[in-house]
Structures are given as C-alpha cells and as structure tokens.
Amino acid sequence: MNLTGAQILWECLVREGVDTVFGYPGGAILPAYDALLQYPIRHVLVRHEQGAAHMADGYARASGRVGVAVATSGPGATNLTTGIATAMMDSIPTVFITGQVPSKVLGTDAFQETDVTGITLPITKHNVLVTEAKDVAHSVREAFAIARHGRPGPVLVDICKDAQQAQTEFVWPETIELPGDKQVPMVRWEDLAKAAELIAQAQRPLILAGQGVMRSGASAVLQAYAEKTDTPVALTLLGLGGFPASHPLCLGMMGMHGEAYVNTAIQEADLLLAFGMRFDDRVTGKLATYAQHSKKIHVEIDPSEIGKNVPVDVGIVGDLRGVIEALLPHVPSKRHEAWRIRILGGQNETRTRDIVHQPDNGHLYAAHVMHDLWTATEGGAVVVTDVGQHQMWEAQYYRHEKPRTLITSGGLGTMGFALPAAIGAKMARPDAEVWVIAGDGGFQMTQCELATLQQEKLDIKIAVVNNGYLGMVRQWQEFFYDKRYASTPMLSPDFVKLAEAYGIAGHRVTTRAEIASTVQAVRASGEPALIDFRVEKEEAVYPMVPAGADLHAMIRRPATEEGVTA
Amino acid sequence: MKHTLVARVLDEPGVLNRVASLFRRRAFNIDSLTVGHSEASGVSRMTIVVDTRRTPAALVAENLRKLVPVLDVEDVTHRPTVSRDLALVRVRCAPGERSQMADLVAIFRGKIVDVAPESVIVEVTGDEGKVDGLVDLLRERGILEMVRTGKVALVRGSKADVKTRAADMDQPTSGNGAQPTV
Numbered sequence: 001m002n003l004t005g006a007q008i009l010w011e012c013l014v015r016e017g018v019d020t021v022f023g024y025p026g027g028a029i030l031p032a033y034d035a036l037l038q039y040p041i042r043h044v045l046v047r048h049e050q051g052a053a054h055m056a057d058g059y060a061r062a063s064g065r066v067g068v069a070v071a072t073s074g075p076g077a078t079n080l081t082t083g084i085a086t087a088m089m090d091s092i093p094t095v096f097i098t099g100q101v102p103s104k105v106l107g108t109d110a111f112q113e114t115d116v117t118g119i120t121l122p123i124t125k126h127n128v129l130v131t132e133a134k135d136v137a138h139s140v141r142e143a144f145a146i147a148r149h150g151r152p153g154p155v156l157v158d159i160c161k162d163a164q165q166a167q168t169e170f171v172w173p174e175t176i177e178l179p180g181d182k183q184v185p186m187v188r189w190e191d192l193a194k195a196a197e198l199i200a201q202a203q204r205p206l207i208l209a210g211q212g213v214m215r216s217g218a219s220a221v222l223q224a225y226a227e228k229t230d231t232p233v234a235l236t237l238l239g240l241g242g243f244p245a246s247h248p249l250c251l252g253m254m255g256m257h258g259e260a261y262v263n264t265a266i267q268e269a270d271l272l273l274a275f276g277m278r279f280d281d282r283v284t285g286k287l288a289t290y291a292q293h294s295k296k297i298h299v300e301i302d303p304s305e306i307g308k309n310v311p312v313d314v315g316i317v318g319d320l321r322g323v324i325e326a327l328l329p330h331v332p333s334k335r336h337e338a339w340r341i342r343i344l345g346g347q348n349e350t351r352t353r354d355i356v357h358q359p360d361n362g363h364l365y366a367a368h369v370m371h372d373l374w375t376a377t378e379g380g381a382v383v384v385t386d387v388g389q390h391q392m393w394e395a396q397y398y399r400h401e402k403p404r405t406l407i408t409s410g411g412l413g414t415m416g417f418a419l420p421a422a423i424g425a426k427m428a429r430p431d432a433e434v435w436v437i438a439g440d441g442g443f444q445m446t447q448c449e450l451a452t453l454q455q456e457k458l459d460i461k462i463a464v465v466n467n468g469y470l471g472m473v474r475q476w477q478e479f480f481y482d483k484r485y486a487s488t489p490m491l492s493p494d495f496v497k498l499a500e501a502y503g504i505a506g507h508r509v510t511t512r513a514e515i516a517s518t519v520q521a522v523r524a525s526g527e528p529a530l531i532d533f534r535v536e537k538e539e540a541v542y543p544m545v546p547a548g549a550d551l552h553a554m555i556r557r558p559a560t561e562e563g564v565t566a
Numbered sequence: 567m568k569h570t571l572v573a574r575v576l577d578e579p580g581v582l583n584r585v586a587s588l589f590r591r592r593a594f595n596i597d598s599l600t601v602g603h604s605e606a607s608g609v610s611r612m613t614i615v616v617d618t619r620r621t622p623a624a625l626v627a628e629n630l631r632k633l634v635p636v637l638d639v640e641d642v643t644h645r646p647t648v649s650r651d652l653a654l655v656r657v658r659c660a661p662g663e664r665s666q667m668a669d670l671v672a673i674f675r676g677k678i679v680d681v682a683p684e685s686v687i688v689e690v691t692g693d694e695g696k697v698d699g700l701v702d703l704l705r706e707r708g709i710l711e712m713v714r715t716g717k718v719a720l721v722r723g724s725k726a727d728v729k730t731r732a733a734d735m736d737q738p739t740s741g742n743g744a745q746p747t748v
C-alpha cells in the first residue's frame with residue numbers, strides 16, 4: 001500500500017490505539033493536518049501549544065495511555081517545550097509530533113526552522129528527526145514503544161514537511177526491538193533475601209510510596225504488604241492516591257509540606273522501604289541528616305535512581321508490583337504496636353493545631369475550601385492542581401482514596417498546568433468528575449484554554465483559589481526575605497466575568513458557609529463552572545521544611561492566645 | 567580513582583551529542599572520551615574515563631544505558647585490559663640534538679615522524695602512564711604543540727569471555743511473580 005508520510009503517521013497512531021490528539025497547525029505540519037481528515041482521530045484545537053502538551057500529559061496521567069500532542073515547526077515546537085519538560089520530570093508517557101522545514105533546507109535558517117531535536121534533547125526520553133517518508137512508520141512505532149517502556153517519558157518525532165508529502169510503501173512494523181538490552185533486569189534473589197531479612201529485623205519500618213505505585217498498578221499489593229507487615233505508609237506528592245487516605249496505616253504526604261509527624265516518623269524509622277520514588281530534594285530535605293538511623297530498601301524501575309541521592313542497603317531494580325509480589329510471601333506477619341502509637345502521638349498533636357478543626361472565624365481559608373470540596377465531592381473527584389500554595393493545601397486536605405485521582409506537576413512544578421491537564425484528563429476519562437484547583441497566578445498562565453474547554457463541551461469544574469498573591473513565593477518572602485513582597489501582589493481580572501465571557505458559569509465564594517452549597521450547585525448543573533474563592537491573602541502553608549534544611553526542622557503553625565488559629 | 571567504561575553505541579547521527587549532553591546536564595566529570603569504529607558495521611565504540619572522586623562510575627553507566635542508541639556499557643576498570651593512548655608531540659629540537667632525541671624517544675618505543683629545522687614531531691603509543699612519562703620528559707625540552715587521542719581499551723582474552731550485565735547476575739529470578747527461594 002502506497003501512502004504519504006502524513007498518512008503513515010496517522011495509520012500508525014490509529015494502530016497504537018490513539019483516539020485523541022491535542023494540537024495546533026502551521027505550515028510545516030500542514031500535510032499531516034490535511035491527511036488527518038481521513039482518520040478516526042479526534043483533534044483538539046488548543047489556544048497555545050503549551051496547552052496541547054499539558055493536555056497530552058493530563059490525558060496520560062488520568063488513563064495510563066500515551067498522550068499525543070502535535071505542533072508545527074519553530075514557534076509551535078518551542079511553545080511545547082514547557083509541557084515536554086513537565087512530562088519528562090514526572091515520567092509521563094507522551095509522544096510529541098512536530099513538523100519541520102523540508103529536508104532540503106534543513107540547516108539554512110529557513111522560515112520557522114528551529115533545531116527542535118537539539119532543543120528537546122535534554123527534556124525528552126528520546127527524540128528523532130525524520131527526513132524521509134520511509135522512516136515515518138518505524139520512528140513513530142519506536143516512539144510509542146520508548147514512551148511506554150520501563151520508566152515512561154516523553155518522546156518527540158520531528159518530521160520534515162517533504163517526508164510528510166512523499167509517498168512510500170506502508171509497512172506496519174509488527175514488532176519493535178529497541179537497540180541493545182533495554183529489558184528491565186531480572187530481580188536477584190539474594191537482593192530479595194537481604195530485603196526480607198532487613199524487614200524481619202525492623203522494629204520501626206516505614207513505607208515511602210511514590211508515583212511508581214500508580215505506574216505499575218501496585219496499589220492492591222502495596223496494601224497487602226502494609227497490612228501483613230503492619231507498616232505505616234507515607235506518600236510523595238505524586239504518590240497520593242496510591243494508598244487509600246482513609247486506611248489506618250496511611251500517614252499522608254511527606255516532605256517539605258508534609259505533616260510534621262510524617263517527617264518525624266521518617267527520621268525515627270529503623271527501616272525505610274522506598275517504593276517507586278526517587279528521593280527528590282523536596283522530600284528529603286538536607287541529605288546529610290536524612291533518615292540517618294534507618295536501613296533502606298529501594299525498589300525502582302530506573303537503575304540510575306538507586307543510590308543517586310540517598311545511599312541504600314538494598315537496591316532492587318524492577319517493576320514495583322512484581323517485586324512486592326515476589327517479596328510478600330517471604331516477609332513475616334508482624335505487629336508494630338509501639339511504633340504506631342509513637343506516630344499516633346504526633347498525629348494527635350497535629351490535629352489540635354490543624355486549621356480545619358478551628359471554629360469558623362468568618363475568614364475563608366484555602367484549607368477549608370479543600371476540606372469542604374473533599375466532603376462535597378465525597379472524595380471521588382479527579383483533582384487537577386496547579387502549582388503553589390493551593391497545590392499543597394489540596395495535597396494536605398483533599399484525601400485521595402484511589403490511584404490517578406490527583407494530577408499535578410511535581411518535578412517541574414509548572415504553573416499553568418492545571419486547566420489544560422484537566423482538559424486532557426476529562427477527555428481520557430469522560431465519566432470522571434474533574435476539578436481544576438488553580439491559584440490566581442497560575443490560572444492566568446493558560447486561561448486561554450477556557451475556550452478549548454467550551455469548544456469541546458467538557459463538563460469541568462474550576463476552583464480558583466484567589467489570594468491576590470503569587471502566594472507560595474510570597475510565603476518564602478515572608479519567611480526568608482523579611483516580608484519584602486517583591487512582585488508577588490498580583491492584579492487579576494474578575495474571574496466570574498472572565499468565565500462568563502467564555503460562556504462558562506461563574507460564581508464567587510467569600511465565606512466558609514458558602515463553600516459546600518456552591519460546590520453542590522455547580523456539581524448539579526451538569527455544565528462547566530468556575531468558582532472564584534476569595535481566600536485569606538496572607539496565609540501560609542504549614543508545616544514547612546525550609547529548602548535544604550533538616551527534614552525534622554519544620555516551621556509549624558504559630559500558636560496564638562486563643563489556642564491555635566491562623 | 568579513574569574508571570574506564572566501554573560503551574557500544576549505534577553509529578547514527580547525534581549519538582555523540584546525546585552522550586555529551588548527558589554528561590554536561592548531569593555534571594559528570596569525564597577525563598576523556600574517545601569514539602571510533604568497532605568490529606561491527608553500524609556500531610561505534612566509546613571509551614570513557616571517569617573521575618570517580620566526583621562522579622560514581624555506576625551512575626554514569628546506568629545513565630548511558632538509558633540512552634536509546636546505547637547498546638551496552640561495561641566498566642572494565644577491574645578487568646585485565648589492553649589500553650592505549652596515542653600522542654603526537656611537536657617538540658623543540660635543534661639539529662644537533664636530533665640523535666639524542668631519537669635515543670630518548672626510543673626508550674619509550676616512540677619514534678620521530680617529522681623533522682623541521684628547529685623541531686621534530688614525536689609519536690608515542692602506550693598505556694596512559696607510559697605516554698605521560700615521555701610527555702613529561704619532552705616538556706623539559708619545550709613542547710610546542712601536542713595532541714592525544716585519549717584512552718582506548720579492549721579486555722584481554724577471547725571475546726566470548728566478555729561479561730555482560732545479565733551474566734553478572736547469578737541465579738536470576740523474575741520480578742514478575744516468580745517465587746524466589748529465600
């Protein structure tokens with residue numbers, strides 16, 4: 001069968017199971033867009049290519065399938081880069097297709113020519129420049145294989161315009177072999193034996209669970225392991241949802257804005273089981289004083305992560321679910337009564353300080369918004385957060401029970417992520433109740449995608465946590481720069497009117513009493529809606545481990561005369 | 567300490583760029599990197615010398631393995647190897663000193679490969695220590711220009727002995743549910 005390179009591209013995508021792509025056309029990708037009309041793929045026209053990249057990312061995070069974004073050469077491709085880097089840092093399986101100038105003029109600074117494979121080299125798992133139609137099928141097939149394989153990630157395929165236009169024989173590569181030995185190595189039984197021995201000896205074990213739980217579908221076996229060995233579970237930001245928040249062994253989030261008792265438990269544990277996480281600096285604090293009294297077992301699919309930041313006693317390279325399954329029969333059934341009671345002491349102390357347990361004092365706190373949103377949605381929503389204080393409050397107060405119910409940019413911390421990522425998530429899982437939670441700052445970075453939301457008729461609810469500041473940066477200025485608020489107060493549009501301009505219902509909430517009723521009203525409407533939550537302006541996220549400080553050196557919520565309030 | 571890694575990579579455009587980009591991005595401290603053809607067509611061979619005081623060799627190897635065009639990586643530091651470095655050195659040498667120079671160079675099994683009125687070009691091949699030794703002596707006479715290839719290495723013995731990463735692991739069990747005997 002003779003097809004053009006452009007047709008081959010879509011043939012391959014259809015065969016890879018792609019139903020939706022997010023993109024924006026332009027000269028160098030026009031042949032591909034023209035051919036797309038013949039194929040059963042839904043194209044979502046975005047308003048900015050960054051949005052397309054985050055949508056592909058959100059689609060992948062919500063579903064586990066590969067997300068795909070398309071852009072033209074030059075500025076189209078460069079606009080994708082923030083989204084590609086976001087997907088890279090969080091290991092999200094994505095494929096980016098970009099048009100490139102015709103192969104004959106490559107390297108001549110032709111109109112809209114940019115060295116896209118050069119630019120994206122350090123922010124992709126792999127990338128390739130395709131100059132001939134005959135290479136399209138193999139390159140696209142390989143891109144999907146690489147995006148999914150092992151530790152997933154973004155792959156970019158840059159296709160010259162003439163390679164899209166030329167005809168060639170289409171042969172679907174049935175199988176694809178990656179060069180060299182890219183198989184995940186076998187687990188060594190002596191490593192399992194050594195791990196089992198450490199586990200048997202431990203008095204104060206603690207599981208640190210990360211996004212790997214989601215990626216390998218290890219939630220159930222993780223729970224079985226935790227219950228059999230009576231081991232509490234702390235989660236990274238991207239691990240939230242991997243272990244049910246309501247489970248008695250669930251401690252919640254660790255790290256910079258983790259609860260004090262969680263970080264204390266990490267410092268006091270005698271065995272850490274790091275499951276599918278990578279000891280990021282935001283979870284370890286100062287490495288020299290991190291968990292000094294514990295043995296460490298690290299299970300990770302990417303061998304280059306083992307021992308990278310934290311030396312470990314046993315490193316096991318492998319798919320998390322398979323490794324825990326292999327380990328489970330060899331670990332003893334145990335009770336760690338004393339250890340759990342010790343942690344519980346800290347938990348109770350935290351509860352008394354907790355702002356959501358303070359009586360309503362007429363102020364609207366973001367923490368209340370998260371808590372009441374959680375109860376109103378019965379904890380069942382897919383929440384897509386942006387980056388900043390609201391992101392941390394969401395992580396603290398929206399209690400996630402199931403995998404893939406929190407979608408957030410962890411590694412890169414990309415403001416502007418939430419709205420487009422939510423569009424991708426909703427398209428991947430149309431039946432899910434999808435909520436955007438964004439700050440007033442980050443929301444404005446990609447708010448143009450409100451038009452995309454309307455155009456695709458998506459029922460997404462948006463909570464703008466409006467504190468009039470780039471809140472997280474203001475908090476750093478408050479703590480570490482003597483309250484000199486340089487360029488963090490921010491003027492915003494009237495978000496209610498803004499929503500209405502896009503044909504989206506807008507609401508405003510200024511008191512705690514209105515939260516639940518407004519949330520219920522927009523849930524019942526069956527239509528997209530935006531709620532502008534006018535929260536306390538100068539509230540801080542507590543506790544906080546200052547960057548680079550000891551994990552146990554936390555700044556706690558200050559106490560006032562009436563006990564502890566804001 | 568210095569570690570020597572041997573990487574076999576697909577001979578395709580941009581491979582060296584990928585490797586160099588990785589080292590730069592991760593701030594890996596590399597002493598030398600050579601690349602050239604191998605016995606197999608389409609496969610190049612890189613010899614990489616890593617300063618492990620700042621960069622663990624295993625971290626470099628594992629990161630290299632993640633690059634798609636990298637076929638395999640082996641740390642040959644503790645294996646018996648034949649390793650060679652080649653230097654071409656233009657050194658000051660008056661006409662009357664030439665025979666003395668030839669004698670000196672001969673001790674290192676080097677040779678004079680070009681003669682100019684006031685200088686000669688010396689070629690020497692050997693392990694890095696030997697080349698360093700001659701270069702130090704030539705420095706006293708005034709090195710005008712020098713180029714060194716950097717280290718290349720092959721493991722001694724027959725090729726079948728070469729350990730692969732998989733063979734490194736005794737008694738493997740599958741991570742996907744197979745029951746190990748613990």
Ligand SMILES: Cc1ncc(C[n+]2csc(CCOP(=O)(O)OP(=O)(O)O)c2C)c(N)n1
Pocket residue numbers: 386387388389390391413414415416438439440441442443465467469470471472473
């Ligand atoms: C693209 C981008 N630019 C800058 C930052 C640095 N940054 C981190 S949080 C933050 C403030 C976010 O403000 P807002 O969106 O209003 O959320 P808030 O913290 O107030 O909840 C900034 C500027 C970032 N993470 N991403």
Ligand SMILES: [Mg+2]
Pocket residue numbers: 439440441465466467468469470471
């Ligand atoms: Mg704000």
